[in-house]
Amino acid sequence: MDIIVSMFPSAMMIAAPIIIAALGGLFAERSGVINIAIEGIMTVGAFVAATVCVLLESNPSLGAYAGWIGVLAAMIAGCVYSILLAVSAINFKADQTIAGTALNLLSTGLCVFLCQIIFDQQRTQSFSRGISQIKDVPILSDIPIIGDMLFSGIYPTIYVAIILVVFVYFLVYRTAFGLRLRSCGENPHASASAGIDVIRMRWIGVLISGLFAGMAGGMMVLTSSVQFAASSIHGVGFIAIAALIFGKWNPWGVLGAGIFFGFSSALGTRASLIPLLNMIPSEFYSCIPYVLTIVALVVFSGKSVAPKAEGQIYDAGKR
Amino acid sequence: MKRILKLILVAALALGLVACSNSSDNTGGDSKECTITIGLVTDTGGVDDKSFNQSAWEGLQKYAKEVGGEDCVKYLQSNSDADYVPNLSQFGDNGTDLIVAVGYLFNDAIKQVAPNYPDSKFLVIDTTSDLENVASAVYSAEQGSFLVGVAAGLRAKEDGSNIVGFIGGQDSELIQAFQAGYEQGVLAVNPEAKIYVDYADSFSDETKGQSLAQKQYDLGATIIYHAAGNVGNGVIKEAKERGGVWVIGVDRDQYEDGMKDDGTSVILTSMLKRVDTATYNTAKALHDGNFTAEVTTYTLDMDGVGAEISEGRNLTADEIETIKSYVDQIVNGDIVVSAEPTIANGSSN
Numbered sequence: 001m002d003i004i005v006s007m008f009p010s011a012m013m014i015a016a017p018i019i020i021a022a023l024g025g026l027f028a029e030r031s032g033v034i035n036i037a038i039e040g041i042m043t044v045g046a047f048v049a050a051t052v053c054v055l056l057e058s059n060p061s062l063g064a065y066a067g068w069i070g071v072l073a074a075m076i077a078g079c080v081y082s083i084l085l086a087v088s089a090i091n092f093k094a095d096q097t098i099a100g101t102a103l104n105l106l107s108t109g110l111c112v113f114l115c116q117i118i119f120d121q122q123r124t125q126s127f128s129r130g131i132s133q134i135k136d137v138p139i140l141s142d143i144p145i146i147g148d149m150l151f152s153g154i155y156p157t158i159y160v161a162i163i164l165v166v167f168v169y170f171l172v173y174r175t176a177f178g179l180r181l182r183s184c185g186e187n188p189h190a191s192a193s194a195g196i197d198v199i200r201m202r203w204i205g206v207l208i209s210g211l212f213a214g215m216a217g218g219m220m221v222l223t224s225s226v227q228f229a230a231s232s233i234h235g236v237g238f239i240a241i242a243a244l245i246f247g248k249w250n251p252w253g254v255l256g257a258g259i260f261f262g263f264s265s266a267l268g269t270r271a272s273l274i275p276l277l278n279m280i281p282s283e284f285y286s287c288i289p290y291v292l293t294i295v296a297l298v299v300f301s302g303k304s305v306a307p308k309a310e311g312q313i314y315d316a317g318k319r
Numbered sequence: 320m321k322r323i324l325k326l327i328l329v330a331a332l333a334l335g336l337v338a339c340s341n342s343s344d345n346t347g348g349d350s351k352e353c354t355i356t357i358g359l360v361t362d363t364g365g366v367d368d369k370s371f372n373q374s375a376w377e378g379l380q381k382y383a384k385e386v387g388g389e390d391c392v393k394y395l396q397s398n399s400d401a402d403y404v405p406n407l408s409q410f411g412d413n414g415t416d417l418i419v420a421v422g423y424l425f426n427d428a429i430k431q432v433a434p435n436y437p438d439s440k441f442l443v444i445d446t447t448s449d450l451e452n453v454a455s456a457v458y459s460a461e462q463g464s465f466l467v468g469v470a471a472g473l474r475a476k477e478d479g480s481n482i483v484g485f486i487g488g489q490d491s492e493l494i495q496a497f498q499a500g501y502e503q504g505v506l507a508v509n510p511e512a513k514i515y516v517d518y519a520d521s522f523s524d525e526t527k528g529q530s531l532a533q534k535q536y537d538l539g540a541t542i543i544y545h546a547a548g549n550v551g552n553g554v555i556k557e558a559k560e561r562g563g564v565w566v567i568g569v570d571r572d573q574y575e576d577g578m579k580d581d582g583t584s585v586i587l588t589s590m591l592k593r594v595d596t597a598t599y600n601t602a603k604a605l606h607d608g609n610f611t612a613e614v615t616t617y618t619l620d621m622d623g624v625g626a627e628i629s630e631g632r633n634l635t636a637d638e639i640e641t642i643k644s645y646v647d648q649i650v651n652g653d654i655v656v657s658a659e660p661t662i663a664n665g666s667s668n
Contacts, residue, residue, distance in 0.1 A: 006537045010530045057580075109398075121367045126552075126576045133560045153560075224526040225552040226559070226576050230363075231523035232549075269517065269530045272665030273538075282665065283520065 003273050007266045008149035009133075015262030016157035017042070017220040021240035022247065022254045023168050024078075024212025029249060030172060031205025032185040032198075032309045036100030037085050039237025040107035041210050042217030043230075044081045045074035047111035049218030050228035051118060053127040067131040071218040078214015079207050081107070086206040090199055093313045104237075108230045115228070123229040130222035131155060157219045162255065164212075169251040181205060185307030188314045198314050213237070242293035248305050264288040353391035355606055357382070357417045358410035359598070360403065361396045362424050370571050371594050375421045375444065378595030382602040392602075403428035411436035417605050419598055420444070423493075429453060440610055442601045444594055445493075447614045455614040456597035456623075460493070461500030461658045462649055463590040463624030464544070467567045468504020469645050470588045470626065471542040473638050474565065475505070475512055482513045484535035486528060486554055487664075488547035490518040496658040497546035497569070497590070502668075503656055508641065515540055516662045519550045528553030536564055542587060545569060552576070558585040565633070572627045588634055589627040596622050620650040 021038050028035035035041075049070035056066040085103055088094040112122050119125050137151040172178035183191040184201040192198050221232050243261055247253025268285025271277040300306070359366070359379055366376040376394060383392045393415075395406040403425055410418045411432060418439055420429055423446035433441050433450045441453040448455050471483045485501055487494040498516060505512050515538060517531045528550035535543055536557065543558070544567040545551035551569065555577050558566045566577060568589030577586035597617055604610050617623020625646075628639045648654045662668050 002537075006533070010533050014526055014530065063580075116365070121369060122363075122365050123368075126578065128578050128580050129559070130556065220526070224529045224556055225549075226555050227552060229523075229549055229552075232525065234521070234523045234525075236526075265527070266530055269527065270534050272517075273534075278665070286520065 003270055005145065005148050007263070007270055009152075009154045010269070011259065011262035011266040012150070012158040013155050013223055013262075014265045015258045016155065016161045016223075017216040017236060018240050018243050018261055019161040019255055019258035020157075020164060020219065021213050021216035021237060022243040022258060023164055023251060024209040024216065025241055025244045026168065026172070026209075026249060026251065026254060027181070027205045027212065028209035029205075029244065029310050030182050030185045030307055031202045032188055032307060032312065032314065033085070033089055033202055033206050034096045034100065034311045035082075035085065035206065035209050035213075036097050036241070037082070037103035037107075038209070038213045038240055039233055039235065040100075040104035041078045041081050041213035042220065042233045042237045042240075043104075043107040043111055045078045045214030045217030046221035046232045047114065047124070047228045048077035048214070049074035050124045050127060050221050050225075050232075051114075053130060053222060054119075054125050054227075057127055057129065066127070067129060067222050070222060071131070071215055074214045074218025075211045076214070078210040078212070078217065080210070081214070082206050082210025085210075086203050090202050090206070090314070093315065096311055096313075111228070112230050124227050126227040127222075128226075130226070131157065131219065155223045157223055160219075161258070165251045165255045172251065182307070184314075185309055188309050188312075189316075189318075192316060198316075202314065213240075216240070239289050242289050245300075245306075246289075246293055246296045248296075248300070249307060261289045353388060355387065355391065355416035355602075356414070357387070357392045357419065357602055358413070358415040359392070359394040359419045359421070360406045360410065360425070361394060362403075362422045363397055363399065364421075365396050366394055371444065371592075372421050374571065374592075374594035375419060375598045378598030379419070379602060381595065382599050382606075386603055386606055400424065404432055407432040407441075408435070411439050415439055417442060417602060417610075419601075421594065422446075440605055440612070442598065444597060451612050454601055454610065454612050456594075456601070457614060457616050458592050458624050459496075459616055459618045459656070459658075460546075460590070460592065460624060461496045461503075461656045462619040463592065463626060464497045464500030464546070465504035465507075465649065465654075465656045466619075466626035466642050466645060467544055467588055467590045468501040468506075469508050469642050470504075470634060470638055471501070471544060471565075471567060472505035472507065472509035472512055473641060474542055474587060476509045478541050480539055480541040481509065481511055482515070482539045482541065484515040484532075484538075484540040484543040485517070485662075486531050486535070486543055486545045486547055486550065487516070487518040488522040488550055489520060490664050492658075494518070494546050495660045497544075498662070499658050499660040500656050501544050502661060504645070507645070507654075513667055514662060515667045516660075516664060518664045519547050521550055522548035523550065525549055525553035525556075529557045532557035536561055541565065542567065544590070546590075555585060568627075574627070574632060584633065586633065588632075591625045591627055593617065593623050593625065619646060 052073040053066045053070040088099040089096045141147040141151040180196045184198050188198045243257040247257035361372040364372040379392045419442045426446045444456050515535045519527045532554040542565040545554045546569045565587040570592045572589045574586045577584040
């Protein structure tokens, strides 16, 4: 039982950046642009967050908030970096997957290059705190069992992730803006004929996606490392895309998928302590997200789950 | 507007090209005064990576200052795996006498390049080669790990937990030697100690490192030795969150990485792998005409491995004394450290 309780904070820590990055992906894909560049945007976010954190930590007045200022900077950086994708995929009508891949490839080179300029080494200097765990949430941590699972020794990032899920749900499914955004991903020409500026909506989709992915990257490096290095994101951006697919392009689905992937990862590190589960090799748990994504793609194929016009270049003159 | 956007895009791509392009700083023609010329090819880390490459470069700098002369030592940085062969060949074409390659990633590149330049000598670190112009340097990691194990065993006894942990990168023979030495060191000073062993199956997954550290600290461990590269960053982060627990660093002095707000560090000590000793010794041997294309295992008595035991940090004077006494016993041969681990991945003794 203790093992299962202790798994919760670990699983939530892993899940938070996956959920936030996947929500970012949701905005882009709902507007009709595949954002394969989430990994690269997260890398840029992680680099900026770590750099800001290192530079501000020694500041007497801002030092205590350095981690969160870092996350804020990461959001801005992610947004700015995603402009590259928006320009090439929307305005210049480049293939979205190829443009996204280019952003992924560029990100590590760019960040390591900037580390070299700023810190004179190939990684950032180490920051001393980053984002800290909350030892005990007042009152809530006193609830038996659940208090230990969700409200003590836990990173606040998971709370941010859950709030964002609710926010995104209302924005995308309960507002006129959300309806317009989704329509651009389903049938952009029909949207255009209804007076919606498809180009503008897709730009907004990609920029918000950069904002979220940058935030996820920043949170990831500040919660689970002491510095940024080229390998800091190590594929979590792609797991986020998997969570988006497995969660059926829906915020609640994304939340479920992200937490599930977090658990499978936390379980992988602890399975050796649990009877029966210790007979399964730990590699099995590492491959769960990918196997499930393939299964989900097979199951969903033919059903109208994915945005219909996703990946299609919008050309106003084409019918 | 479109033109401006295009310009921005082109500028960004150009920046990318600059970032990815092969930097060829610090190479030049041979100086006539040099007895021998030396070229270092780094992996993607660069000579200021605070790790192997930097250590290798420092060894060559020491040689340059003491023996060879500053202009006789150059380096080339590799920005991707694809740069290894061209960089090695560039030094070969320049007629460089000793070409140093840092890291086992050079295994294939050396096999490909070394036979083309029979007049040049090569030194490769952390992997072995039987080519007749290639010397190899490997390390008895188990001896250095034994010493940090002693530190962990003593500290676990003192704080009353008697539980320590080990987190490795890939479960391979190379890393198992770290685990083996650590186990023996812990048990030598604390036979009752319980040791948890986990492998992250990665050298870069920091989140997994942190998750494993949470598990081991939750099980009551108070000291974790990581031999896992960047995965160790996650372990250090978790130790900072908890307070009252320790991490033992690997390969280089990681004291700075473990620094907290209050100026204390969670790094109890670090196991050191002295790449600089290997590059210095080989350069000097070639300079003196004693170069041999052999595999050299750098041990404790050759100052090839060790433990970070500076005073005024986290180790007590008594602990430092005990570690020093074990250094003597290993150097004398009274203690033979085995490289075979006894505890399986995911379990404890």
